[in-house]
Amino acid sequence: MATEANSPAVSVIIPTCNRAWCLAEAVDSVLAQAYQDFELIVVDDGSTDETPRLLETYGAAIRMLRCKNRGVSAARNAGIAAARAGLIAFLDSDDLWLPGKLSRQVAFFERIPEVLICQTEECWVRNGRRVNPGKRHRKRGGLIFEPSLELCLVSPSAVMVRRGLFDQVGLFDEALPACEDYDLWLRVSCRIPIHLIETPLIIKRGGHADQLSRAWGLDRYRIASILNLLESGLLSDDQRRSALRVLRQKCAVVAGGCRKRGRRKEGAYYEQVAAGAGEGGVPAPDSVATFLEEPR
Known part of the structure; x- marks a missing residue:
């Protein structure tokens, strides 16, 4: 893992709010990566549960940012502002990374320097059980603007981007309390291709009570x-x-x-x-x- 004395290759950002019940698994899945040249920034969006005390147990292994509760967009944006690396990856606090996630994506960027964004395939787990995503949810790579209008085809937890991309398209829209990822990826995909590593390298979990995507009227x-x-x-x-x-x-x-x-x-x-x-x-x-x- 990168130290304070040198800049890491990747900044990993985990936004979280009142998810002490699953946060440690997410953090541990990052710390267990085969590729170790990264910094891990956990942005606590005003949690009132055990999250701050949990994060303190990690000591120097993570950078903790404590913010007022302003939503996931503001939390991710705070993490981006604090990031020191040229490559940025996100992990939602209810998801997990498989051990080869960072190494595969970093190698992809090194092999194709002109790439600005790529994501990986994912495994879906709902209420603790593996499920298969429907055909319309399957990931695709390239110029995906039109299919991305129907529903979000890019998962924050699966993405890695070059920092300079945010200079082109802007940050997460803090006026949107939900679907902020859909919004950003449309601004990206209308301009450039979104590349896909077709190996599942994240576990996308769902079915829990505080999952925002279950709300009506998204x-x-x-x-x-x-x-x-x-x-x-x-x-x-x-x-x-x-x-x-x-x-x-x-x-x-x-x-x-x-x-x-x-x-x-x-x-x-x-x-x-x-x-x-x-x-x-x-x-x-x-x-x-x-x-x-x-x-x-």
């Missing part, structure tokens, strides 16, 4: 992301047409969910967007922000 945050992207001027004509198509599909689904939950005003807004209301068929991004509350 497509609201994906809609906000697409709206921002449409306003950005980054998209080609083909990409823009695809984004509009998926935007209307997602708005129709969310509108139906709003109606079932008695959220008529919100549902009416998404129905208008799905029908192509607004100048050019795209409302201003801030108009959707009215409905972007914490996921529930």
Whole structure:
């Protein structure tokens, strides 16, 4: 592992909040990597459980950042700001790395210097049992912007990026309480290919009660992301047409969910967007922000 006297090759960032129940396994999976030229930054996003005391037991093996509770985007961004390496990798605190993860990705970047981002395949574990991802969730590499509009095809825990990529595309959007990874990877994939190592090198765990992706209405945050992207001027004509198509599909689904939950005003807004209301068929991004509350 890198020491304070030299800069590491990789900065590993684990954001966490009130996950003392699984955090040690995540940290240990990083410390057990075959490749050891890294620093491990654990960003505690205002935990009120045993997380701070747990992290103190690791001593100099990790760098701990203690922040006010501002969400996972702010925590990851704080880790990026503190990182000393030219390569950055993320691990969600409920996921695990297999021992060869860092060595395979570092070798990939060394072999192809022009690569800015790559991810690995993953194993899914739900409620302690191995499951197979559905066909639509299977990873793919290359120019994946269009399929990534439907759902997030890049896992933060599987990614490694060159630090300079953030200068091009920006950081995680701290205004999004969920789907912040979907948002960032769209900003990346509309510009450049996302490379894939087809070996599963992470364990992506799910099914636990505090898993954010289980909340209702996550497509609201994906809609906000697409709206921002449409306003950005980054998209080609083909990409823009695809984004509009998926935007209307997602708005129709969310509108139906709003109606079932008695959220008529919100549902009416998404129905208008799905029908192509607004100048050019795209409302201003801030108009959707009215409905972007914490996921529930």
